[in-house]
Amino acid sequence: MEHASLKEISILITNSFANRVDRMKSSDIRELLKLISADVISFTGGAPDPDAFPSPEDLRDAIEYILSIRDKAFQYGITDGLPSLREAIIRFMERQMSIKAELRNVLVTIGSQEGLEIVGRIFINQGDKVAVGLPTYLAALQAFNLWRPKYIGVPVDKDGLNTEILEELVRKHRKTRKPIKFVYVVPTGQNPTGTIMSLERRKHLLEIASSYDLFIVEDDPYGFITFHDNIPPRIKALDTEDRVIYMSTFSKIFAPGVRLGWVVANETVIKQMSLAIQAINLCPPNFNQYMIQYFLDRGLIDRNIPRIRRLYKEKRDAMLMAMDEYMPREVSYYRPDAGFFVFAYLPDYIDAKKLLYYAIDKEKVAFVPGRSFFVDGSGYNTMRLSYSLPKPDVIRVGIERLSRVIREHLK
């Protein structure tokens, strides 16, 4: 009998997914986080400020409630999520977003990432065309990549995704064997630009979807992290044809540590998503669902939203003020109206990824190079700066350091 060595089995295993591994690359963000030591000021991740988390008092009350229904809270749940939580989400959406939904339209997910995962699983066949922003949220691309779509990049400007250009692209690809199947959009606090899509464009996007028979995936993690009062309605709230698959998360308005999000969509879509989740992880955790339900039912999440907005607005202001003061004029950047990020463009002879290693090593400051957010291979001279976690005075010091690094690389 011959015995395979450990090395050989390692090769066997590696070969098994060789054709899939290029679609599952670790994200730049994650790999970078590993480089960062405690003395580095990090503008990398999108972690919320713990000051935005629910108070220990409210949590203690919620947990007493959960313990009072221990037999249910610690048991398996149903795949779609607890009906009582879904009802609470429906009421929350109605009062806070003017989105109307029935129980059969709502599904609870493990963060909104799982929503993206099941969209990819259900809708994308190899070569299917998906329109996304230039730039767009890289973890959505990661979730979709496994299914090998063909991305159609649509420029984003200060009013969000440019729907005029989208319509041209939709028309163009309509004549090919594969028309564009859906549009993925983060309309409020676009990741990474922080822009808010205008009402006109939201309406135009719905018209395009209706005219050319597409659907829209509206990813809305930052829908409540907004910094002025003139925020247009969610696209889902304007959707009269059930063309929008809306997804959001409790990570930013409650806390990421419970890993819960939700999806609102056409009943047919929800049914298929439910089958997908059944195979992936059976159901979301009941314990966590009862916790969120407790907070929603008592209006505690609603009550916390204005405080959370002020918290991040102060940080955004600190970052913009420091950038205005320190950044060389060769650097341009969006002034975010929502979300966690400032997105900056360096002179086109600077590669942000190369700059990053220098920034960490020499000046102890870190950011996310923007290239991974662009499906067309551009953006090598861009960077995403997150202001969500560091304190305002730390943000100021970090931007000063970063500005110094950039100045040293100017021609």
Add this chain to the structure above:
Amino acid sequence: MEHASLKEISILITNSFANRVDRMKSSDIRELLKLISADVISFTGGAPDPDAFPSPEDLRDAIEYILSIRDKAFQYGITDGLPSLREAIIRFMERQMSIKAELRNVLVTIGSQEGLEIVGRIFINQGDKVAVGLPTYLAALQAFNLWRPKYIGVPVDKDGLNTEILEELVRKHRKTRKPIKFVYVVPTGQNPTGTIMSLERRKHLLEIASSYDLFIVEDDPYGFITFHDNIPPRIKALDTEDRVIYMSTFSKIFAPGVRLGWVVANETVIKQMSLAIQAINLCPPNFNQYMIQYFLDRGLIDRNIPRIRRLYKEKRDAMLMAMDEYMPREVSYYRPDAGFFVFAYLPDYIDAKKLLYYAIDKEKVAFVPGRSFFVDGSGYNTMRLSYSLPKPDVIRVGIERLSRVIREHLK
């Protein structure tokens, strides 16, 4: 401009995943649960008895601990799971299972279902051959089905998966273009038969894997729900070549409501699994992980295991005693040494699925028809009876009712 109607978009959506929908069928178990009203005695699901859950006192203490580290517990975690929890799992495995592992070999999952999902995702290309028991756990098949494997069924008898027949099959398929890639096995408390694979067969399975260069997926949810003292070691504990991907769950030894499980495997496998999880849901919930870690660190899970064993042994005994008393001699069944289920064979002219509707309707008792556990299309005359949730006296009444239904259908 033409507008697509809601009906049309519904068709559009349906067509999008038409080629995938047959691989995502809702399981018999789940669909059946919907039929069952409160007055039906249900032997269907595999839900644990809430009496096995941790005590409210211990939970309250754990939660005070979690609140004391609120900033970390409610924040995003890392994809592989909290290092402190993985360390606690490593110590638990070492003292309870004689499995040795390093941090880089351990990954935390959303139940062991997510372990199955990522095994499918990483290893199965269309047409790859996977050996499974006849019968085997149907939710594993559900997770694998999406990737379109070809199943090779291997008979299970009272000593578990028949490795003599497995070896013949491995030899036979080795000569084809596609050899068998891995063996999926539930060695302790096999689902649905409740059998324990003998030590000889465990060793033989490892020899086969080594000789023919396969790997083994050892699914071990019931490894602690055992009813005698002579339990062979986990296959992973005997594995000297790193050929076993071991997975288990806290659902049966803690509670399913936290949805946490873990995987132990070769570092290369774990790295790829981690990339898969990153795209699926970023990371498991920190809150839940700290809860389990609290219990593991204090030995509270270890301490609960003997009590849990007694609890389920009493229920198994109640079911077997009632079956011995009431079942007609035409019905044969396994006497489970572990796990949650009795698996029964009816005379071959009885279709268990047809019987089920009659059983629910006329006698208010429910079970899972066994056909879905057989990859070769057999098993239409089998049924899985779960004793994990109902109380012993209810089990007795339910078996009496079920026996009556079967008697009425005997020729």
